[in-house]
Amino acid sequence: MIEVIEMAEEDDEDIEVPGSRDEAEERAEELRDEIRYHDRKYYIENDPVISDHEYDMLVKELKAIEEEYPDLETPDSPTQRVISAEIDEFETVEHMSAMLSLDNTYNHEELRDFDRRVREGLGREDIEYVVEPKIDGLGVALYYEDKVFQRGSTRGDGIRGEDITPNLKTVHTIPLRLRDETVLETAEFRGEVYMPRDEFEEMNEERVEEGKNAFANPRNAAAGTVRNKDPSVVADRPLDIFIYTLSYNSEGEFETHWQCLKEMERAGLKVNENVVKKEGIEEVIDHIDSWQEKKEELNYEIDGIVVKVNRLNYHDELGATSKHPRWAIAYKYPAMRKTTEIKEIEVQVGRTGKLTPIAILEPVQLSGTTVERASLHNEDELERKDVMVGDTALVEKAGEIIPQVVKVITDERDGSEEEFEFPHTCPVCGSEARRFGDEVARRCVNAQCPAQVKQRLEHWGARGAMDIEGLGPKVLNKLVEKGYLKSIPDLYELGKIQLTSIERMAQKSARNLLDEIEKSKEQSLDRVIYGLGIKFVGDHVATLLTQHYDSMDEIIDADEEELQEIDEIGPKIAESIVSFFDDEQNRKMVEKLKGHGVTMEVEREEVEQFLEGKKFVFTGALDNYTRNEASELVEKYGGRVTSSVSGATDYLVVGENPGSKLDDAEEEGTTILEEEEFEELLRVEG
Numbered sequence: 001m002i003e004v005i006e007m008a009e010e011d012d013e014d015i016e017v018p019g020s021r022d023e024a025e026e027r028a029e030e031l032r033d034e035i036r037y038h039d040r041k042y043y044i045e046n047d048p049v050i051s052d053h054e055y056d057m058l059v060k061e062l063k064a065i066e067e068e069y070p071d072l073e074t075p076d077s078p079t080q081r082v083i084s085a086e087i088d089e090f091e092t093v094e095h096m097s098a099m100l101s102l103d104n105t106y107n108h109e110e111l112r113d114f115d116r117r118v119r120e121g122l123g124r125e126d127i128e129y130v131v132e133p134k135i136d137g138l139g140v141a142l143y144y145e146d147k148v149f150q151r152g153s154t155r156g157d158g159i160r161g162e163d164i165t166p167n168l169k170t171v172h173t174i175p176l177r178l179r180d181e182t183v184l185e186t187a188e189f190r191g192e193v194y195m196p197r198d199e200f201e202e203m204n205e206e207r208v209e210e211g212k213n214a215f216a217n218p219r220n221a222a223a224g225t226v227r228n229k230d231p232s233v234v235a236d237r238p239l240d241i242f243i244y245t246l247s248y249n250s251e252g253e254f255e256t257h258w259q260c261l262k263e264m265e266r267a268g269l270k271v272n273e274n275v276v277k278k279e280g281i282e283e284v285i286d287h288i289d290s291w292q293e294k295k296e297e298l299n300y301e302i303d304g305i306v307v308k309v310n311r312l313n314y315h316d317e318l319g320a321t322s323k324h325p326r327w328a329i330a331y332k333y334p335a336m337r338k339t340t341e342i343k344e345i346e347v348q349v350g351r352t353g354k355l356t357p358i359a360i361l362e363p364v365q366l367s368g369t370t371v372e373r374a375s376l377h378n379e380d381e382l383e384r385k386d387v388m389v390g391d392t393a394l395v396e397k398a399g400e401i402i403p404q405v406v407k408v409i410t411d412e413r414d415g416s417e418e419e420f421e422f423p424h425t426c427p428v429c430g431s432e433a434r435r436f437g438d439e440v441a442r443r444c445v446n447a448q449c450p451a452q453v454k455q456r457l458e459h460w461g462a463r464g465a466m467d468i469e470g471l472g473p474k475v476l477n478k479l480v481e482k483g484y485l486k487s488i489p490d491l492y493e494l495g496k497i498q499l500t501s502i503e504r505m506a507q508k509s510a511r512n513l514l515d516e517i518e519k520s521k522e523q524s525l526d527r528v529i530y531g532l533g534i535k536f537v538g539d540h541v542a543t544l545l546t547q548h549y550d551s552m553d554e555i556i557d558a559d560e561e562e563l564q565e566i567d568e569i570g571p572k573i574a575e576s577i578v579s580f581f582d583d584e585q586n587r588k589m590v591e592k593l594k595g596h597g598v599t600m601e602v603e604r605e606e607v608e609q610f611l612e613g614k615k616f617v618f619t620g621a622l623d624n625y626t627r628n629e630a631s632e633l634v635e636k637y638g639g640r641v642t643s644s645v646s647g648a649t650d651y652l653v654v655g656e657n658p659g660s661k662l663d664d665a666e667e668e669g670t671t672i673l674e675e676e677e678f679e680e681l682l683r684v685e686g
């Protein structure tokens with residue numbers, strides 16, 4: 001599997017910049033088209049067809065050409081997404097037309113009032129509405145000239161905003177060039193920049209691990225990011241966008257807002273998929289009600305629903321007040337924030353010893369669930385928010401995210417509140433709790449601390465790790481309290497007597513648990529590695545490690561530089577792995593596990609390497625496999641996958657929408673395989 005590393009190096013050398021300028025220009029155009037196609041598949045359609053590595057190689061090749069022939073660089077080239085210079089100050093830009101905001105409604109009656117005003121204003125009854133989610137992010141305007149993205153700005157005061165073009169260019173769902181399919185040429189669009197929930201949470205977890213402050217919610221995170229002065233920081237944050245208005249167009253005539261949405265989609269812009277047309281306000285109301293719960297399942301936060309009159313000539317007829325259009329309105333769902341009392345502050349100790357303050361609340365109902373605990377993140381946050389025990393706090397629940405204390409209402413204090421002193425000793429084992437370096441977190445220094453041990457064991461036994469059924473938190477609590485478990489290897493020394501000595505553990509459950517523990521020794525090495533709970537090593541990174549190394553010993557011996565040769569493993573992960581195995585205790589633990597017979601080697605299937613020496617190239621989208629899957633199959637049987645066709649290529653596998661590689665293959669006389677023929681080849685031989 002070290003193959004992959006070699007391949008990456010070889011591919012780098014493979015990049016050949018055409019000798020003549022004309023050829024280079026042609027190739028650059030081809031590459032741009034191909035990269036744009038893959039950007040669309042990956043970022044907009046969520047259906048990638050090539051591996052990250054192959055994609056990187058396309059970008060690398062394009063960069064090489066643009067470096068060799070700087071005059072071939074174009075502003076809409078996919079290489080222009082991230083600039084490295086910092087921004088001194090954002091310039092102010094005037095919008096092409098005022099960016100109005102929407103008037104809000106909070107109940108059905110107010111919606112019916114809006115509809116009545118619309119009908120009376122137009123003097124007609126049959127009104128078609130377009131109903132859209134109201135994305136909770138930041139409004140922006142995007143300006144394109146002759147299809148090329150020129151400028152992006154914040155809403156500002158509605159008349160003038162800040163030019164944040166370099167930051168918006170890093171957002172992959174904002175096309176740097178509109179697609180040929182659209183009639184739109186010079187146009188202005190408006191949309192909402194936001195942060196997807198899952199990526200927001202992932203980012204926050206990482207920030208906390210790194211000792212940085214967590215963002216309070218996705219909206220704050222998006223707002224803080226969009227106006228960051230360093231576009232390379234912005235590029236690392238998971239921003240996304242939905243476009244909802246065509247605010248200027250030089251080309252094309254549209255009768256309805258709906259047609260504009262469709263045209264913007266055709267132009268390659270990301271339009272929300274949950275936009276619908278409704279006849280009359282009652283249909284709108286039903287729709288709004290049906291989204292009350294459903295909205296929690298979305299991977300982005302919405303703070304309501306926007307209702308817009310569909311016909312554009314009606315927009316002109318109805319006009320606007322100085323602030324709001326009369327043809328659209330927002331409906332806001334009841335707030336997911338409530339006030340409640342902080343009864344107590346508890347300090348939790350995590351797997352890595354981190355102390356997290358938790359507010360224990362007088363239970364409140366928030367969007368359908370009872371909230372009794374809310375995170376206060378860390379010592380500094382507690383101080384910054386000036387939280388006292390007994391305070392009235394504003395608590396927020398944003399979807400799946402753990403409830404948060406937004407702020408305390410200091411006006412409601414009556415003098416009975418008590419100061420909370422953040423402990424400098426571990427509340428569980430009493431050892432010192434220290435802040436290391438410039439970390440925000442305070443950590444218990446005792447690696448044997450029962451709280452840490454418990455959580456490490458819980459992680460070890462979890463589903464994606466060793467999957468030990470019956471090793472739940474309750475059982476673990478008791479085993480750790482009794483002193484039977486001090487570290488992971490102790491688990492493999494447990495006997496029936498110890499198990500049945502804990503309360504309510506019957507003979508049969510004890511037997512089952514022991515069987516499960518025994519069985520876990522057979523789990524594959526990637527699960528073992530994941531189970532160790534190394535910082536930044538989730539199940540995916542664990543799998544990457546076992547794809548590249550054959551045994552735990554090889555991984556323990558790897559240095560940071562070597563680890564970073566693996567695609568997707570950067571300096572942060574590499575450092576964490578090395579420092580984990582540098583620790584004497586951790587190495588002893590692995591030795592003990594090895595002694596107990598826990599898997600320490602990668603078991604690879606013996607398969608006949610009938611594709612040995614054969615080179616494959618893929619082009620276009622396959623029906624039954626992603627690029628990764630297809631490449632893995634080829635590699636499994638000993639073949640190699642490269643990114644471009646040359647005389648040495650044996651097979652070009654062609655999917656839907658093939659690129660220029662097909663022409664290259666025809667020229668080289670390479671064997672061309674359709675997807676079915678490719679499958680046939682694997683089936684017959686393999």
Ligand code: IVH
Nearest residue numbers: 100101102132133134135139192244306325
């Ligand atoms: S239409 C004049 N559609 O909500 C029409 N706005 O106060 C203005 N927003 O400033 C915008 N989702 O930033 C529209 N589907 C959507 C929206 C949306 C979110 C934001 C936008 C606007 C604010 C309204």
